[in-house]
Amino acid sequence: MAAMAVALRGLRGRFRWRTQAVAGGVRCAAQGAAAGQRDYDLLVIGGGSGGLACAKEAAQLGRKVAVVDYVEPSPQGTRWGLGGTCVNVGCIPKKLMHQAALLGGLIQDAPHYGWEVAQPVPHDWRKMAEAVQNHVKSLNWGHRVQLQDRKVKYFNIKASFVDEHTVCGVAKGGKEILLSADHIIIATGGRPRYPTHIEGALEYGITSDDIFWLKESPGKTWHPTDVALECAGFLTGIGLDTTIMMRSIPLRGFDQQMSSMVIEHMASHGTRFLRGCAPSRVRRLPDGQLQVTWEDRTTGKEDTGTFDTVLWAIGRVPDTRSLNLEKAGVDTSPDTQKILVDSREATSVPHIYAIGDVVEGRPELTPTAIMAGRLLVQRLFGRSSDLMDYDNVPTTVFTPLEYGCVGLSEEEAVARHGQEHVEVYHAHYKPLEFTVAGRDASQCYVKMVCLREPPQLVLGLHFLGPNAGEVTQGFALGIKCGASYVQVMRTVGIHPTCSEEVVKLRVSKRSGLDPTVTGC
Incomplete structure (x- = not known):
């Protein structure tokens, strides 16, 4: 009994917590873990792409890591598994359904290429949705397996801060879990905004x-x-x-x-x-x-x-409201409620960091969260001092005619450098695959925004047409490396492709000449 009493006193000395009954469950009211007695080297709050990248990187560096993740069901009751917005309700299902729509267009083209396809061809939403959802579920499972293989502890709990080193969550059945760590990364992302001022x-x-x-x-x-x-x-x-x-x-x-x-x-x-x-x-x-x-x-x-x-x-809001950030002393923007960080992704509390969509002023893009998370972990555990560079991040809007871009828009370039110092090269083109089927190519267009002074540094590239993401990804490397217009024009194109239109840009807006591409 004496030994048990000593153990209990030690436990109380470590956590000094009690429970409080609250509506809908139990809340920890703790003062946290003492220095040197923490459970993990790194605790990641949020199981999306950025958070998982942090956890796996830290585990590979030999650190003791935990991930906490919980998906609050949508107002309509939709819920999903591990992987965050991109995997479950963003990039992945969106691109697959976009592909379904593109296939519908190709079916309409098929007779022009000699395929005997009876028209119209009906679409089965249920079959498409089941296939997409099954793929997403396989990704959920894959993430669980990857964490397990790397010996990352996963907690399916809704976490909130107790203090600057400690979070508390309630698992199924009302069981409380109190976790502490030397370093904490917040990667909770965002959720869609509802217009609550609109009736119904x-x-x-x-x-x-x-x-x-x-x-x-x-x-x-x-x-x-x-x-x-x-x-x-x-x-x-x-x-x-x-x-x-x-x-x-x-x-x-x-x-x-x-x-x-x-x-x-x-x-x-x-x-x-x-x-x-x-x-x-x-x-x-x-x-x-x-x-x-x-x-x-x-x-x-x-x-x-x-x-x-x-x-x-109508936009997204950061998933921060239930984190009790004030208990840890983490500052947020009063306007957006997003977390404020510096160039090292550090919050107002030196050992608490934030990455991804939950951060003020960062691109809401999966790859940026992943790269920022990996670089952050490498800095934390002594492998690198490299900071994330948020300039010239490429992206694509997967509309029926895809729009890919990297760098400055024309408006941004003019605002930053002045109209007289900016040269824009552009072209209207027709993809070869559009010709036989007689497809509308009136909006297939590419423009490159450059400084006017030689060698004309490329400030931005904008591409509207098929496979815009694939095209933009390649040119993004050149622009990231400081490519000039002269260098792009000396790059040999691959013929016949849409991407070669970029290296054929000869007509400037300033010239007033017709930018329509004719022939090869």
């Missing part, structure tokens, strides 16, 4: 958290705002009636000439756009359809439409 929005609308997990077709769909372009694109592509409400400019933050061309292409291929409108109410009709009411901001008049699905896509 929460009750009847879904978000990107739900669309990829629907068992049945969403049918006639309404998207309030242009952020939904990718989803609207593949829904239109598989034959669904799709409407987007445009409140302002499309693809904010991207080159606006390119963004406008994306919209033009989608509009000409069946996606409906309502411009200058704002939604005010959603209600369910007796037949089960949803009636949306909106106001035309120009005329002030109200209008309504009926739809099967309302998909909210």
Whole structure:
């Protein structure tokens, strides 16, 4: 008994905690672990791409690592497994459904190439969704196996800070888990924003958290705002009636000439756009359809439409509210609630770090979170001093005609350097594969934004056309390495490809000449 009493006193000395009953479960009220007695070298909060990259990198460096991850079900009840937004409700299912839509276009092209394909060819949403969801589940399982193989401890708990070294979570059955670590990385990402000021929005609308997990077709769909372009694109592509409400400019933050061309292409291929409108109410009709009411901001008049699905896509919010960051002393932006970090990804608390979408001023892109996480762990455990470079990060918008870009937009280049110091080379081109089928190529376009002074450093590249992501990825390396216009023009193209159009750019906007490519 004496030995047990000593052990209990030691445990209390280490954690000094008690439990408090709260609505919906139990909350730890602890003072945390004493220095030198912590459970892990590194604790990662968040099991998305960035967090998993941190955990696996640290484990490979021989550190004792734990990951805590918990997915709060969406308001519609959708839940998913380990892997974060990209794997479950973002890049992966989106690209696969985008591919489904592209295949529909190729089926329409097939007769022109001699294939006897009976038209029309129906699309089966249930079959596509099941295949996509099964692939995502395989990725969830793969992540669990990888953590286990690397001896990373995984906790499926919703964690919150107790102090600057300690977090607490409640597992299934109400069991409390208290974890402490020398270093903590926050990588909780974000979740879709709901327009709570709009009547019926929460009750009847879904978000990107739900669309990829629907068992049945969403049918006639309404998207309030242009952020939904990718989803609207593949829904239109598989034959669904799709409407987007445009409140302002499309693809904010991207080159606006390119963004406008994306919209033009989608509009000409069946996606409906309502411009200058704002939604005010959603209600369910007796037949089960949803009636949306909106106001035309120009005329002030109200209008309504009926739809099967309302998909909210009005931005994302950081998943920080339940972390009790104030208990650890971690500062956030008062406007966005995102975590404030320095160039080393460090928060206001020196041993607590944050990466990815949860961080203020960082690109909301999976590869940047992964690279930032790996570099951070290498710095923490003595393998490198390299910082993440957030300049010239390439990305692609997977609309029906893909838009890839790297570097500055034309607007940003002019604002930074002045119109007189910027030269823009551009071309309208027609992909060879579009010719036999007679496809519309009016929006296939590429432009390179350069400094005007020789050797004309490339500031940005913007590509609209098939496989834009594949094209942009290759040229991103050159731009990252400081390529000049002269060097790009001395690069031999691969013929016949769309990417060779980049190394054939000879016409500048300043010249006023027709940039349409004819022949080889």
